[in-house]
Amino acid sequence: MVYGNTAIIFMVIAVVLGVLGLAFVGTYYLNKSVDQSAR
């Protein structure tokens, strides 16, 4: 199967944004939970 360069670039951006987004949301809420509980 042949894919165009554009399709690959968009797929890379979508997957990376999705995965990194999950990681950063997870880190944000973990830190927030520690900040709130420490008060």
Added chain:
Amino acid sequence: MHLIPQSWPHLHILVSVFPSVGLIFVLGFYVTAFVTNNEVMKRSCLVLFGILGILAIPTYFSGDRSMAVLSQDPKISQDLMNTHFGWGLASLAGLVMTGAAALIELWRFRRVERLSDNALHLVLGLAIVTLGLMVVVGELGWEISHHELQLAPATQKTPQAWSHVHIILNHFPTVGFVFALGFYITALVMNNDVMKRGSLVAFVICAILIVPTYVTGAASMWALTDAAMPGISKAVINAHRDMALLTLFGLAFTGVAAWIELWRFRHLGRYSRRTLYLVLAFAIITLGVMAETGHRGGQINHPEIRVAMDILPTDSKAGWSPAIELLINHVIWFVPWQTVHFFGFSLVFGTALAVSLRVLGFWKSVPFSAVHRLLPLGVFGVVMNVFSGMLILHADSSRYLNEITFVPKIIFFTIGGIAVLYFSVSEGLWKVEAGEDAPMSAKWVAAVVLISWAGVIMGGRLLPYV
């Protein structure tokens, strides 16, 4: 599928790994109990030593009956069985003595309400000697039916050393997990924080160990199928691989949830009841998946445990693993996950570098607790890499696994992963305030962490070129 053993060899295969691998984990907990001087943990370990001692009975009887069954099989060497039996008797005697010493000390404790140091050290010494004997017995036991281990390496494209390592390694995250779960439930019932921490650490270690276990499993598949071997079916292997994939996810969920609780405990000084029960739920589900994975793994090369009602798969293209192999070989799936893999390494190494440099003496104006906040980023990086790495491995596992830098990469991953745990469990390091130097032991660990993760990245990057 039948999880309840219906033959003596099946029962022996199942029961016999608990005393040996269990002993390693119980010894780990026991040494931790000495280091932290936790009485409840010491007593819990004595109970576990007692249980291991009792396990010597089914291990002996199932082994004795298995010999009678297997002596009818012309492919099984009677000499090997006799040697295994002789060493087995010695190790089981050691196990019984360890268990008896532990139970006697527990009985004595009920009367005088104090544990004797001499008795505790006696149990420790007996357990270590028994473990040494168990290693010999285990090795002799595997040689009885795993004839592929004797094949000349020169005749093999994928070395049988992978199969050998997988046979040993797969018992650590599985049997170890059973002991960790037992210990964890005891910790929750007795509400003992040190035991909770010990069990959470054990869950994380099991989660890290599943990575080399999965990788060696993939390599074993090639070692057994590069050239057709009588009795070995790719379809049966794939059925095991599919469940192994689920085990990988189950252990990842359990390990990450356990690690997050260890990390949060450092900052808050207390555990979240909700997260502790979440870890328990993940662990129980994972144990079920793991039991089925182990059972399917046993069916690959142990015809003696199969029964008439077992319907073994025959289609080598069926299942999730072949489907992932097909999908990930399309560039539109491979390239995005490879990119995620690089981002994961950036996160892991960036975090490891920042935390390790503070421990090594850089940025002394910052307390260790501040850089400890960064660690979840690194752990998310590890999760990203385990997932993307598993997908990438499926693309061309035979080639990757036979590259010479793959083994060091996985060894460094295991060491680096376990060493990072130190940052969240060390009391001395946690107390390092702004302007203070970290303890020398912590500096050594930081150096190991940096070297290991650098080794993982270099090992991975060199894969296509050397």
